[in-house]
Amino acid sequence: MGERLKELADRASKAVHEKTRLTAKESIKLTITRNLDHNTTRYNEVKSEVKRVEQKLAALLAEQKDIFRSSKGMRMELEALGKEWAEFEAKAKAAEEEEKSVEAEWGRMKDLMSFIKGMI
16 A cells, blocks of 8 residues: 555656646747747738838839930930031031121111112
């Protein structure tokens, strides 16, 4: 009977010990579950933010590409104008001289008309 009593006490001690271990394991499980839930939520938030940043980056890259293309076209136009600039200046100078010539001729015609009017 003494042995049975000792065996019963050992079994009870083991049961209490196992119950204590189970409680500790449950606490660890709850902590890990809470941390996992937090990580999952944060992962999804970061994933959404990354998607938003990727979309913004794609839009900026497209804008940069358009600006580059547009700038390249403007540069080509500017170079073409530069090649023709001397010709434009020469034509503008000739037009200025023609304008002066027309002005002078008009002045002479006005004088002639005034002279003719004075004779009539």
